Amino acid sequence: MATRIIFGTDGWRGAIAEDFTFENVRLCAQGVADYLIATGKADAGMVVGYDTRFASEHFAAAAAEVLAGNGIRAYLCDRPSPTPVISYSVLAKKTAGAINITASHNPATWNGFKVRSEYAGAATPETLRDIEARIRDIQAAGSVKQLPMDDALAQGLIQVFDPAPEYLSKVATLVDTGPLRQAGLTVVADSMWGAGLGWFSRLLNGEKTRVIEIHYQRNPVFPEMHNPEPIATNLSRLFETVRTCGAQVGIATDGDADRVGLVDENGQFINQLQVYALLALYLLEVRGWRGPIVKTISTTSMLNRLGEMFGIPVYETMVGFKYVAPKMLEVDAIIGGEESGGYAFRGHIPERDGIVAGLFLLDFMVKTNKSPAQLLDYLFSKVGPHYYDRVDITMAPEQREEVVARLSRGRPRSLDGVRVVQIDTREGFRYVLADGSWLLVRLSGTEPLVRIYTEAGSLEKVQRLLNAGRQLTGV
Numbered sequence: 001m002a003t004r005i006i007f008g009t010d011g012w013r014g015a016i017a018e019d020f021t022f023e024n025v026r027l028c029a030q031g032v033a034d035y036l037i038a039t040g041k042a043d044a045g046m047v048v049g050y051d052t053r054f055a056s057e058h059f060a061a062a063a064a065e066v067l068a069g070n071g072i073r074a075y076l077c078d079r080p081s082p083t084p085v086i087s088y089s090v091l092a093k094k095t096a097g098a099i100n101i102t103a104s105h106n107p108a109t110w111n112g113f114k115v116r117s118e119y120a121g122a123a124t125p126e127t128l129r130d131i132e133a134r135i136r137d138i139q140a141a142g143s144v145k146q147l148p149m150d151d152a153l154a155q156g157l158i159q160v161f162d163p164a165p166e167y168l169s170k171v172a173t174l175v176d177t178g179p180l181r182q183a184g185l186t187v188v189a190d191s192m193w194g195a196g197l198g199w200f201s202r203l204l205n206g207e208k209t210r211v212i213e214i215h216y217q218r219n220p221v222f223p224e225m226h227n228p229e230p231i232a233t234n235l236s237r238l239f240e241t242v243r244t245c246g247a248q249v250g251i252a253t254d255g256d257a258d259r260v261g262l263v264d265e266n267g268q269f270i271n272q273l274q275v276y277a278l279l280a281l282y283l284l285e286v287r288g289w290r291g292p293i294v295k296t297i298s299t300t301s302m303l304n305r306l307g308e309m310f311g312i313p314v315y316e317t318m319v320g321f322k323y324v325a326p327k328m329l330e331v332d333a334i335i336g337g338e339e340s341g342g343y344a345f346r347g348h349i350p351e352r353d354g355i356v357a358g359l360f361l362l363d364f365m366v367k368t369n370k371s372p373a374q375l376l377d378y379l380f381s382k383v384g385p386h387y388y389d390r391v392d393i394t395m396a397p398e399q400r401e402e403v404v405a406r407l408s409r410g411r412p413r414s415l416d417g418v419r420v421v422q423i424d425t426r427e428g429f430r431y432v433l434a435d436g437s438w439l440l441v442r443l444s445g446t447e448p449l450v451r452i453y454t455e456a457g458s459l460e461k462v463q464r465l466l467n468a469g470r471q472l473t474g475v
Helices: 022-038 056-069 083-093 125-141 149-155 164-174 177-182 199-204 236-245 272-286 302-310 321-331 354-368 372-383 397-409 459-473
Strands: 012-015 046-050 074-077 098-101 110-116 158-161 186-190 210-214 249-253 260-263 293-296 314-317 335-337 343-345 387-394 418-424 429-433 438-443 449-456
Touching: 022 056, 022 098, 022 110, 022 125, 046 056, 046 083, 056 074, 056 098, 056 110, 056 149, 056 158, 074 083, 083 098, 083 110, 083 164, 083 354, 110 125, 125 321, 149 158, 164 199, 164 354, 177 199, 177 354, 186 199, 186 236, 199 210, 199 354, 210 236, 236 249, 236 260, 249 354, 260 272, 260 354, 272 302, 272 335, 272 343, 272 354, 272 372, 272 387, 293 302, 293 321, 302 314, 302 372, 314 321, 321 335, 321 343, 343 354, 354 372, 387 459, 397 438, 397 459, 438 459, 449 459
Parallel strands: 046 074, 046 098, 074 158, 186 210, 186 249, 293 314, 293 335
Antiparallel strands: 012 110, 098 110, 249 260, 335 343, 387 449, 418 429, 429 438, 438 449
């Protein structure tokens, strides 16, 4: 039985050897090739990159061979690379986009197939639907073309390259790393066994600042963590290392280094929504940038407060950078981001970049002479205290319709004793309360999960709202 290939929130993902097979990767690559040929973009070629997961380099090679078999030049990365590095290569090489073999933050048994467009951001929903339709046609009656690696290399249809130098040149235009190297900071960098390994050392070591790396080798099993996602439950060793080394800050990047996690000087996690607001404040106040902010529906209301303070618009999209990236380009946003810890910046690429985000946070510390905890207090002095948490509940695939039906029937008038003033069903079920807090229940687009998110003015209220969300789902 053919696998049903659907590009969810960010790409198609599947269990390795069950759904994510060489046959299906080749099907996806052929769908991309057919799309490029049909839209007249094939001559520009495609970048093909990959992360540190099991056999990612071999899946990437298979995708490149399919492009080559269709006469499309593939620029194949010579090593596991962060997603933003791969995406920037699209602009550097002026290709029609990129294929990236990565499952980002998913557990070790997963891998994935991401598509990036010529603007170096996530392909639009319309493009992905087109590719999905072509894949179904190939499954029904088509064929996959491929050219063996040796032949493709000999003909110049596959060109192996190092994507790092051009990316590093771009980073140098976004932030001056000289003062960061001279600041005398001790930074603990946790690459979570992923593609971000070695990058902060490369950018910051060599002068007064010292980078201590943990989980900085390739290990597709991702030991010591449930999955390579930079959230509190996966960062216990980072917390401990920051404390024992007396570091000023800890920075984590996820499996493909497009997300960032921040740990303060006390070994305490600063959550993703707080980090987004800190980055926006840095750009607005320290860098003096002006322009719109783009956020997803699951992201902090602190951005709205900052928008009011600085007189800039804030646009809200559905979850996923396939919605954020086009909106950023449309409105020339200074920053775009989502709850997952992924943020993109004007003048760079409309793509999440955990490396640049980490450098910006360090620059915020150095420019203001404040620690991460002090920066958070400074933010709260402007927008008020905001706390957040999320729980992921695994469900059987057959429960999906039942959960959606239950949420559709339930129309609570109040949550935690506070009146519900709005129920937004554009992306799951979002309940906005009269006191400004909110609760969102949505089903993952890439995994069999119910995700429950909330933001409120106290940690206690956050936990009460999460419990209310569990009751609403019935899972």
